[in-house]
Amino acid sequence: MTATPQQPSEGTNNRHPCPPVLARVTRTLAGAGVDAPRVEAELLAAHVLGVPRGRLLLVDGLTDDQLDQLAGLVTRRAAREPLQHLTGTAGFRHLELAVGPGVFVPRPETELLAGWGIDRARRSVEPLVVDLCSGSGAVALAVAQEVPTARVVAVERSAAALVWLRRNATDRAAAGDRPIEVVEADVTAPGLLDELAGRVDVLLCNPPYVPAGTAVPPEVADDPAEAVFGGADGLAVVRPVVARAARLLRPGGALAVEHDDTHGRAVPDLITADGRFEAVTGHADLAGRPRFTTALRRRDDASGPAWQTGSS
Numbered sequence: 001m002t003a004t005p006q007q008p009s010e011g012t013n014n015r016h017p018c019p020p021v022l023a024r025v026t027r028t029l030a031g032a033g034v035d036a037p038r039v040e041a042e043l044l045a046a047h048v049l050g051v052p053r054g055r056l057l058l059v060d061g062l063t064d065d066q067l068d069q070l071a072g073l074v075t076r077r078a079a080r081e082p083l084q085h086l087t088g089t090a091g092f093r094h095l096e097l098a099v100g101p102g103v104f105v106p107r108p109e110t111e112l113l114a115g116w117g118i119d120r121a122r123r124s125v126e127p128l129v130v131d132l133c134s135g136s137g138a139v140a141l142a143v144a145q146e147v148p149t150a151r152v153v154a155v156e157r158s159a160a161a162l163v164w165l166r167r168n169a170t171d172r173a174a175a176g177d178r179p180i181e182v183v184e185a186d187v188t189a190p191g192l193l194d195e196l197a198g199r200v201d202v203l204l205c206n207p208p209y210v211p212a213g214t215a216v217p218p219e220v221a222d223d224p225a226e227a228v229f230g231g232a233d234g235l236a237v238v239r240p241v242v243a244r245a246a247r248l249l250r251p252g253g254a255l256a257v258e259h260d261d262t263h264g265r266a267v268p269d270l271i272t273a274d275g276r277f278e279a280v281t282g283h284a285d286l287a288g289r290p291r292f293t294t295a296l297r298r299r300d301d302a303s304g305p306a307w308q309t310g311s312s
């Protein structure tokens with residue numbers, strides 16, 4: 001799309017009607033290899049106009065200034081800057097989260113993991129839910145919104161991500177959701193949240209899991225590397241998280257861990273091999289690829305409950 005505003009045509013009152021603008025933006029984004037160019041064209045135009053996407057065609061076109069602003073955003077998006085960094089927000093289930101450089105942009109596939117966790121949490125009266133590797137707070141805040149009786153603890157290590165997490169947590173609390181507890185910590189640290197050992201009802205985690213060296217699309221390259229890459233085999237954070245989950249969950253408590261689509265066997269095997277889980281189940285994402293694994297903390301722990309012995 002050209003950044004030069006068009007001359008207003010007679011009768012448009014200095015307005016550029018949306019349909020042809022959207023068509024041009026769509027062509028530009030498609031040419032840049034953006035996956036859903038029409039949807040993104042509409043989202044960018046809606047952002048500039050300050051209206052919901054569904055109301056775009058009811059708007060009386062864009063002004064010259066708005067067209068300029070849109071052209072600037074389209075240029076950046078065509079250079080594959082993430083859409084959510086341009087709009088400053090990311091939708092996640094029923095939430096609109098603030099995101100930007102320094103924090104992982106929440107993905108639609110993680111909504112499924114969050115939904116599974118929410119369903120499990122609703123089975124307890126006042127569930128204790130832990131979200132490890134919390135990033136923007138997407139999973140933790142979705143639970144807090146959808147399970148108002150839940151006590152939710154969100155753990156994140158990155159100072160940059162924590163800024164967004166705390167901002168989103170403050171915004172949601174101001175909107176009336178039960179405040180979540182934000183913990184700055186390394187989820188692989190021995191002793192993490194030991195004070196909750198054996199008491200957690202649901203533990204959710206979307207860790208960095210892409211094997212180091214894997215080629216990723218430009219938008220993913222804009223996410224912080226520590227949010228994306230999980231060591232040589234992609235399991236460097238998953239392994240200690242599973243051990244920690246076994247220690248923190250109560251008997252019968254529920255675990256869900258997101259993983260790479262190449263780990264559809266490795267993560268269920270790893271959880272099973274721990275010996276403290278049962279009902280280990282793989283789940284696919286919206287595209288049908290293996291995406292997260294769930295399990296329940298065994299009630300009959302033959303090796304003795306780790307949460308009583310002090311081991312991790």
Ligand SMILES: C[S@@+](CC[C@H](N)C(=O)[O-])C[C@H]1O[C@@H](n2cnc3c(N)ncnc32)[C@H](O)[C@@H]1O
Nearest residue numbers: 104106133134135157158186187206207208227
């Ligand atoms: C894939 S992102 C997930 C963010 C969020 N849960 C979501 O689903 O959108 C992984 C997050 O884990 C954080 N992280 C990576 N290693 C960590 C560690 N050892 N301890 C705590 N957080 C870590 C990263 O900073 C990043 O925010």
